[in-house]
Amino acid sequence: MAQLNVNLIAKSRNHFKKKQGLPEYLRTLTHLHFSSKNIEDIGDISTCRNLTVLYLYDNQITDICNLGFASNLTHLYMQNNSIAHIDNLSNLRMLSKLYLSGNRIAVVEGLERLTELKELHLENQKLAPGEKLLFDPRTLLSLAGSLCVLNINNNKMDDVRDLAVLKKLHSFTAADNKLRNTEELEDVIGVWPQLLQLDLRGNPVCKTPKYRDRLITACTSLEVFDGREIKEMTRQFLVNWKASKDGKKKKNNTHMLAGLSTRATWVCNPRKMQRSLGKQAYLTSSCFTS
Template identity: 40%
Template sequence: MILDDDFVLKSVNLEVNTDDFIEKCQSIRSKSHIKLNKKNIKAIGEAILCRNANVLFLQDNKLSDISNLKQFSRLTHLYLQNNDIVFMDGFQNLVCLEKLYLGSNSISVVENLENCRELEELHIGTQRLEPTEKMIFDPRSIEALAECLLVLNCPGNSISSMKELEKLTSLEELDISCNKLNEIDEVCSSLEKMTSLHTIACEFNPICTLRNYKGKMVMAMPSIKTFNNVDVTRGMYAFYKALTRDKEKKKAKATSSQEYVTMDDIHDIVKELPTGLREVVNRTEDYTAHIDLINRNEFTNK
């Protein structure tokens, strides 16, 4: 099936030779919402009757070529979930688009959104990708969406880094669960740059196996409200803050204690020496003087 005017007329059971044909056509052209989901549509042709639509439902079809979407320049909401889309073509003229639903297709590159500067929500999760593929984001599209995109849902797309998303400074909600994020420091660095982000879902990533990954991520998001569908209260934030501070103190203390050789260190080392060598060391007139010298040298070298 091809989405064109003939198809639209047939979908509403309108015959050309009927008395009310013109009136019905005008009625279709005035509709703001056009529902054509589950119609076995494979391509988009010339559909003049639908060009005034603000909301177009095309989910659950068999669309692979969407380049002719450019004719629907008044769209604000577009539903394209569960089709066979591989390439994001046809969005160049959709300058009024506010919400775009592209989940469950075969898209590996998020692109051609440079003119969609009103886009607030992008739902593009669970793409049918090859085992070696991962979703990437065209920097030009990300830059164009930096100040408008508020919601990004991209779970289940083998994404291994959040670095490409850092410029989305207006983003408030992010679902990046079921991906392949494995570098907690890089993730936290990206989160620190996404200053408007207050809600995140990141379950089922490799980083989730790390101890205290939640604390590190929460502390990287000063505006955090919800983490993995759980509200972050003031008490929880204070707990993670105290925990992080305590770990830093322990780490600093451990580092400091390793800077100098102590008498306890020497005694422990001597105990591990073979008997003969241990006796030689014990007969040394004053090996503590040597240790003191080592410490002074360490301090001087710093």
């Protein structure tokens, strides 16, 4: 196992070329590539103050630490490690893309100060039996103004209603979870006016009647749904179909309310009911005698 530190960077042929002094090189370094290096710990690399992209995927890292110096970091790749908690990222105010898939995270938290975060990748967490991925409401509220891409594939989730606050989403991927309720999904994506891509493949909800039609009409900005492009002709047909269906439903409800109102009047005013029934009886008898 190894620790990411200045010495390891100096020994790397992919980085330090010895054409310049190590301190100068570390100060000018913007990209650091240390994926698949059996790294289990992040040491002191604070001399890399201009670091903008850090690749640490496919290692054995258990804790996110010693990155408080990296105020210029925009991309952090830490997928396929052994991270259980999202910690120590509050100083990364410029972070735009965060990759944490394939770790051991059960609760998404600690991102309250990442107001520039646009992409969050959390798919395929190694969860314990009975666990499902959860989101801290404070983190969701903090990300509501910036997050555009969210991937939560294969995390045993059965409810995404808390995610409705993420109104800037362009792409939402939640395949291979346990989502079952079409109405709940309609309510959520219906308040995402900028959503362009949606992937729910592998969820039980996909087997419900009119699943695709209902979600397309719930979010008319969608362009790609479950890997298939939505043609404008199809969208317009479904929108018209829903409008017609809603119109008929509204008309039926109006008739039903009118009937209920009449019955209520009769209950409250028996004499009026008697006069009405008497008039109906008179009209009926006239029809038979004429």
